Amino acid sequence: MKQLLEHIARALVDHPDQVEVRQINGERSILLELKVAPEDMGKVIGKQGRIAKSIRTVISAAAMGANKRVMVEIVQ
Amino acid sequence: MRIVEESGKTVDEAIMKALSSLGVKRENTVIKVLSEPAQGILSFIGNKNARVSVQVRLEPAQYMEEFFNKVLDYMNIKGSVAVTEDQEKLNINIEGKKSALLIGRRGKTLNELQYLANAVLRRQFLGWRKMVIVDVEGYRIRRENTLKQLAASIAKKVSLAGREQVLEPMTPQERRIIHMALQDHQDVVTYSKGEEPYRKVVISPR
Numbered sequence: 001m002k003q004l005l006e007h008i009a010r011a012l013v014d015h016p017d018q019v020e021v022r023q024i025n026g027e028r029s030i031l032l033e034l035k036v037a038p039e040d041m042g043k044v045i046g047k048q049g050r051i052a053k054s055i056r057t058v059i060s061a062a063a064m065g066a067n068k069r070v071m072v073e074i075v076q
Numbered sequence: 077m078r079i080v081e082e083s084g085k086t087v088d089e090a091i092m093k094a095l096s097s098l099g100v101k102r103e104n105t106v107i108k109v110l111s112e113p114a115q116g117i118l119s120f121i122g123n124k125n126a127r128v129s130v131q132v133r134l135e136p137a138q139y140m141e142e143f144f145n146k147v148l149d150y151m152n153i154k155g156s157v158a159v160t161e162d163q164e165k166l167n168i169n170i171e172g173k174k175s176a177l178l179i180g181r182r183g184k185t186l187n188e189l190q191y192l193a194n195a196v197l198r199r200q201f202l203g204w205r206k207m208v209i210v211d212v213e214g215y216r217i218r219r220e221n222t223l224k225q226l227a228a229s230i231a232k233k234v235s236l237a238g239r240e241q242v243l244e245p246m247t248p249q250e251r252r253i254i255h256m257a258l259q260d261h262q263d264v265v266t267y268s269k270g271e272e273p274y275r276k277v278v279i280s281p282r
Contacts, residue, residue, distance in 0.1 A: 004150035011143060011196040016103065043199065051195055057180070057188040062151045065177045 001070050004062050005032050008055055013040035029069035032059070036074075044074060078132045083125040086113055094130035099202035104139060106131045136201050137161050140168055140193060140208070147189075153177065161206075168193065170212045178212045183219060186212055187247055220253055227257040230279050235263035240280030245270070251277050 002023045010016035018037040023030060036044055045052045056072050063070035080097055084090035087109055095102060107130050114124040134142065137159045144157040148170070155172020170178060179186045190210040197204050209216070226243075234241050243254065251268055254277045258266050265282050268275050 001150075004147065007143075007146050007150060008192065008196075012192075012199055014199075046195070051192070054188040054192045054195075057185055058147075058192065061177055061180055061185040065151055065153070065174065 001030065001059060001062055001066070001068070002032060005034060005055070005059055005072065008058065009034055009036060009044055012051065013037065013043050015040055029071060030063070032070060032072050033075045034072060035076075038076070041074070041076075078135075079129060081110070081127065081129045083127045085125060087126040087128060090126045090128040091130065094128060096202075098130060098132060099204075100132050101200050104132060104134045104200060106133050136197055136204060136206075137166060139200060140166065140197065143193070143196065144168060144170060144210075148172065148175075151177065164206055166197070166206050166208045168208065168210045170210070175212050179215050183215060186210060186215060219250070223250060223253045224257045227254045227279070231258055231261055231264045234279050234281055238281050240278055242269075243277045243279070245274040245276050247273075248275075251275065254279075 002021050006019055006021050009019045009021070013019060013036050015037040018035075018040070020035040022033040022035070024033065025031075034044065043051070044055065046054075052072075052074060059070055059072050078098060080094050082090045082094040082097070084093055091102070091107055094107075095105065098105070107128060110127040110129055111124065113126040141157050141159045148155050148157065153172055153174045155170055155175045158169045158171075160167045160169075177185070178189060180188075190208060193208045193210055197208055211217075230241055230243070246254070255266050255268075258264060258279065261282075263282055264279050266277055266279050268277055270276050
């Protein structure tokens with residue numbers, strides 16, 4: 001899941017080398033924190049969060065296949 | 077494979093010029109420095125520009141093939157990705173075991189994947205205008221048939237009851253299928269209402 005998120009984010013931004021994903025394992029779910037260059041924030045969020053929504057849907061599908069619950073947070 | 081040569085005061089400047097004339101991001105190219113800039117002894121005389129050649133490594137179709145193969149890998153789905161391109165569209169067809177995971181409920185995941193694919197290509201290739209259509213295991217054709225049947229049966233109900241009926245929210249492509257299916261219908265007319273992404277088709281008596 002972490003790799004999938006990195007892969008998608010890198011394809012969307014201007015600075016793929018600055019894409020970082022931190023995985024935090026909880027009891028029932030996994031939290032993925034996505035960090036990108038400040039000027040790339042808009043690129044992974046999109047107008048009215050449209051891109052972020054798409055990313056979350058795709059990651060949730062991947063998580064379902066692995067029988068896990070995953071949340072994606074975009075952090076500064 | 078497209079390739080251009082450019083020159084500039086610095087190597088970077090030459091590369092930037094080449095990239096903007098190709099409309100491609102740096103990661104999708106192979107760059108060769110043909111000559112470094114050289115400074116003349118006097119500031120103007122004998123200055124030599126930097127010269128580079130930039131070759132496109134991945135065109136949109138290949139880029140998408142690679143992109144989706146990786147998506148399948150990371151999702152542990154064994155499958156294949158076929159990409160075809162015509163004048164208006166780039167079609168991506170995914171087949172494979174467990175690939176239904178990529179469709180989701182009523183095609184939700186598939187539509188989001190398609191939205192991402194469109195966004196990715198516009199970011200990677202400046203001036204990219206074609207639509208990207210993503211399909212998994214022929215889902216879109218099956219969905220089209222389902223929607224046509226739905227349109228016909230609701231239209232029948234509407235003309236019998238004489239009351240309009242609102243369908244569930246759909247994507248623009250799905251709404252278009254309904255409108256097209258009923259455009260010549262004798263007893264009903266269709267229109268859309270609401271805002272994306274909750275825009276819905278209304279079937280009402282003529």
